[in-house]
Amino acid sequence: MRRSERLVAMTDYFKENPYTHISLPFFVQWFEAAKSSISEDLDIIDAMFDQLGIGRLQTSAGAAGGVQYIPDYHMDLSKKKIDDIIELLEDPKRILPGGYIYMSDLLGDLKQLRIIGKMFGAAFKAYDVDYVVTVATKGIPLAYAVADVLRVPVVIIRRDPKVTEGSTVSINYVSGSSRKIQTMVLSKRSIQENSNVILLDDFMKAGGTIHGMVSLMNEFNATVKGIGVLAEAEDDEEDRRVDDYISLLKFQEVNEREGRIQVVRGNYFE
Amino acid sequence: MRRSERLVAMTDYFKENPYTHISLPFFVQWFEAAKSSISEDLDIIDAMFDQLGIGRLQTSAGAAGGVQYIPDYHMDLSKKKIDDIIELLEDPKRILPGGYIYMSDLLGDLKQLRIIGKMFGAAFKAYDVDYVVTVATKGIPLAYAVADVLRVPVVIIRRDPKVTEGSTVSINYVSGSSRKIQTMVLSKRSIQENSNVILLDDFMKAGGTIHGMVSLMNEFNATVKGIGVLAEAEDDEEDRRVDDYISLLKFQEVNEREGRIQVVRGNYFE
Structure with a gap:
């Protein structure tokens, strides 16, 4: 040849x-x-x-x-691509009642999602990772995009046990923003003892969900090597329950009345 | 250069x-x-x-x-790879109480999942597809793997409405095997009118879920161009509510007492 x-x-x-x-x-x-x-x-x-x-x-x-x-994914390229995504997200039509932002299309767009996966893949490339862990449902696409780059298995924490998961470990945690008690469930078979994991989710406000994931990982004796969120919301620092994480995007302002969304680059670019 | x-x-x-x-x-x-x-x-x-x-x-x-x-993904290669997956699945340790099979690790394994995505990508390559549609939670990895090959957006039907989805369309349907009434919810923004879609799910028994997905697609005036399931269970033909689909795997026998699983190639290989 x-x-x-x-x-x-x-x-x-x-x-x-x-x-x-x-x-x-x-x-x-x-x-x-x-x-x-x-x-x-x-x-x-x-x-x-x-x-x-x-x-x-x-x-x-x-x-x-x-x-x-x-x-890898060069920082220059990452900056250019994240600015494209920011432009997509600042469309006022994305504002939902209650000041929420519609992002499902972004997470469904393979082209954008692959780029996001490459950024996190670059951010976590020096870590010795065994699993990428996320929580159903919105985090799943992100987790797969990152795992595709790091080429490690994806583990999905569920909100409710399912018979096809076998025996499970579950924890209760307090959601940071709504203060509601919620449950997380993970199949016992899904993670081997003493593994290194990366936690991923699409969105973080007070960090209650991520905090719950960390607690659940403790039950599996897994070491959390890194935490990544696609977008974080501006929040009172003192309320935040997670300090050490990587974000690609930051929602600085969502003004429902005036129809204005302001998004900036996340801390990965600082 | x-x-x-x-x-x-x-x-x-x-x-x-x-x-x-x-x-x-x-x-x-x-x-x-x-x-x-x-x-x-x-x-x-x-x-x-x-x-x-x-x-x-x-x-x-x-x-x-x-x-x-x-x-594309050549049929010879597909046959070889599906036989590897069959070998993985026939491990008796996968049998869960009630005769269910633990498959979450397979859907979390990027290497296998990519291969599965390529097979469906080849199966549906002649179709003019606008979206790959699945239902939360288990179908999501599969849908992304296929959408990655066909390079179209993924649309995820949920079991319950969520505020971050905006306004939604929902339907009730009867689960084929358990005969329970269930709900499916899809964001109005997620699919444009008159689109062509492929439906994907990880597992099909009587086909109630797929049948529900088809009904929901009708609400969006979408044309279902193809249906793919990773695995189908042996079922009475007359009970099955979906005829025209592609499966990669077929569970022929799951004997919980004797700890025996028999899996064969699905109808894609016939």
Whole structure:
């Protein structure tokens, strides 16, 4: 196989298998090419991925040597893309009664969602993550987009137990803004003991839900390595129950009467 | 930029933007290359994608001419991969009280989920789809995996209205197996009139849920172009309320007492 063909096949393979250790002999056999040719291919791909701002190939030497693709998403690109999303969100037609914002279309738009996933993937790439954990329903798309980049399993906390989950662990927690007591349920099978997890949700105000997720993770002896929310609302700092998190967007003002939404970049960009 | 570099960048671009019309001048400008060189690049990529079984580049001539990547997933590859999934599912440890099967880990496993998405993407590639529609909660990962391939928005039907959805349309329907009356709710903003949709769910027994989804789509004047379920259960044909669907897996027998699960390929492979 010629180099040009190999480059197409290898680019596809890396894109399909991020964070996956691939031995050089695997490529040597697949393409019936010399190891030196494969190494040159890898250099070309690595340089181009770097130039595109989408990550690097990490090579390791020795008997167990090989290569893996670590996705990234350059900060410059992230800023440009988040500003596009901000423009989408500042449309006054999104304001719902009670000052809520309609965002379901954004979370349903694969193009935007993939970009959001890449940003969180870049933010959490240095973490050694075993699972991405979210809570039904709105957090699910976000969690999958991030897990797609980090290539770890998604675990979904439910609001109510379901027979198809098997035995579960549940906790009660107090929702930060409404002060209501709510329940979270997670299948016992879903997380192995002593795992590292990232928590993700679409929206955070007082942080009660995230706080509940942290408590539930304690029940599984899991270590919360990072917390990400797509959007946070301006809130009294003292009321907030979660300090250490990454947000991509921040709703600064939602004025229902005057039909004005003001959104700015989240703390990831600070 | 050299051809080798262009091929890496273009392969990445096509993978990131399936079903997207790209004009040749876009590539010409990006790479500062002659149109003839770009055409040769496209031929190389098209041939390699075809050989890998992951789709083709479709070129159109004329003033509005250009190219788009139509993903596919070869039937041979699909059969091999579905048999791997069947092996995973036939593990007796998955049997839950009542003869239910634990599948949440499969739907949380990005590698498997992506493959499943590619299969449905191939099955529905000739359809002119505007939305992929599913119902919370279990269908969501599947819907996203398919929408990622078809590159259309995901629309999520809920079991209960939520304030952040705005005004909604709701229907009541009878669950096929339990004969309980249930509710489905969908935001009015989520689907435009006269759209073409694909319905997806993780599991189908009597088909009551899918039947309810079809009714709800009627309320939006949407045309159901296809129905896909990851797994179907063996059921009395006469009880089934949905005839025309694609399944990837079929549970033939779940014997709780003897700890035996028998899974076969679904009707997509017939």
